[in-house]
Amino acid sequence: MQSQAQNLPTTLNGIDLAAFAGAGESLVANPELGQVTFRAKTAWQGRLKSRTEISTWDAGGQTIVRRHRIDADEPLEILGENTAPNPQDLLLAALAACMSVGFVAGATRAGITLESLEIDTECSLDLRGAFGLDPNVQPHAGHIKYTVKVRGNGTREQFEQIHREVLQLSPNYNHLAQPMAFVSELIVTPS
Amino acid sequence: MQSQAQNLPTTLNGIDLAAFAGAGESLVANPELGQVTFRAKTAWQGRLKSRTEISTWDAGGQTIVRRHRIDADEPLEILGENTAPNPQDLLLAALAACMSVGFVAGATRAGITLESLEIDTECSLDLRGAFGLDPNVQPHAGHIKYTVKVRGNGTREQFEQIHREVLQLSPNYNHLAQPMAFVSELIVTPS
Numbered sequence: 001m002q003s004q005a006q007n008l009p010t011t012l013n014g015i016d017l018a019a020f021a022g023a024g025e026s027l028v029a030n031p032e033l034g035q036v037t038f039r040a041k042t043a044w045q046g047r048l049k050s051r052t053e054i055s056t057w058d059a060g061g062q063t064i065v066r067r068h069r070i071d072a073d074e075p076l077e078i079l080g081e082n083t084a085p086n087p088q089d090l091l092l093a094a095l096a097a098c099m100s101v102g103f104v105a106g107a108t109r110a111g112i113t114l115e116s117l118e119i120d121t122e123c124s125l126d127l128r129g130a131f132g133l134d135p136n137v138q139p140h141a142g143h144i145k146y147t148v149k150v151r152g153n154g155t156r157e158q159f160e161q162i163h164r165e166v167l168q169l170s171p172n173y174n175h176l177a178q179p180m181a182f183v184s185e186l187i188v189t190p191s
Numbered sequence: 192m193q194s195q196a197q198n199l200p201t202t203l204n205g206i207d208l209a210a211f212a213g214a215g216e217s218l219v220a221n222p223e224l225g226q227v228t229f230r231a232k233t234a235w236q237g238r239l240k241s242r243t244e245i246s247t248w249d250a251g252g253q254t255i256v257r258r259h260r261i262d263a264d265e266p267l268e269i270l271g272e273n274t275a276p277n278p279q280d281l282l283l284a285a286l287a288a289c290m291s292v293g294f295v296a297g298a299t300r301a302g303i304t305l306e307s308l309e310i311d312t313e314c315s316l317d318l319r320g321a322f323g324l325d326p327n328v329q330p331h332a333g334h335i336k337y338t339v340k341v342r343g344n345g346t347r348e349q350f351e352q353i354h355r356e357v358l359q360l361s362p363n364y365n366h367l368a369q370p371m372a373f374v375s376e377l378i379v380t381p382s
Contacts, residue, residue: 097263
């Protein structure tokens with residue numbers, strides 16, 4: 001029995017299966033651990049550049065240090081210096097990265113070994129809207145197109161089911177698909 | 192007259208004022224130049240990591256090469272390796288970077304010199320939703336909080352007006368505030 005247990009796979013798609021199951025069980029037993037807060041500080045860097053610093057997030061009542069940096073700029077054609085992805089690039093990455101996590105989690109839950117997973121995303125808009133040149137032109141893209149290309153040992157039906165679950169469960173897909181509310185404050189310091 | 196013209200500022204907030212005015216005039220004269228498409232390719236990198244590559248965008252009927260990379264990962268506490276910002280961090284950065292561009296453009300249009308501009312963003316959610324553990328728990332954050340801290344030689348009223356314009360004109364603010372439609376395709380290759 002011991003040798004049989006040792007032969008069972010302990011990871012799938014790089015994910016530790018015991019940790020994966022344990023994370024779910026832990027959240028069911030202690031729902032308060034599921035409360036998380038993401039926060040970012042974005043500072044203008046001159047012209048149309050900005051730098052976003054992630055330094056902490058809250059999970060399960062604790063504030064955890066975690067340092068990441070996300071630079072943004074506009075292309076030359078929109079008066080930027082093209083030193084970094086632009087805000088729409090970042091939005092597409094935020095969507096596809098979140099859906100990617102959902103696909104991997106769904107496949108792992110279903111016992112499917114993934115070989116590759118790619119998500120192509122695209123959105124089109126009319127700059128006259130964002131430039132405030134025509135009030136009849138919307139500033140934003142009306143829709144986002146995406147294509148998921150997945151290779152693995154699941155059936156088409158299994159991957160379709162995982163896709164449906166991703167649309168139900170992905171935070172960023174739903175952040176976009178559903179109207180977001182905002183709570184804002186403007187602090188002005190005269191110079 | 193010549194010396195007076197030479198003393199006029201040619202840039203404000205790092206932005207070339209002639210190019211700024213010219214971009215608007217060009218879009219009014221040639222509306223088709225305003226049609227742009229952003230696209231991204233996101234590939235799974237094992238575990239919960241992904242890499243998004245930006246390689247082209249379309250502007251004014253031309254496809255323009257522009258290379259940027261956006262990595263994503265999850266924190267250790269969500270079974271990731273914390274090698275990069277997570278999808279929610281990227282979403283907050285996409286929002287704040289876009290609003291930052293809008294504030295700088297609005298201030299520059301109003302002749303205001305900015306000294307600094309910071310946007311703090313935050314969203315909270317319950318991981319039990321995204322983990323699919325409780326159908327009564329939403330997977331997404333119901334709202335995003337943000338604080339704009341601006342220092343410059345404009346009045347409070349001017350900055351409030353710019354803030355209102357940003358909410359009207361910012362693509363990513365509106366991508367989130369309004370429900371986004373999606374057009375999707377799933378391509379499955381058996382391994």
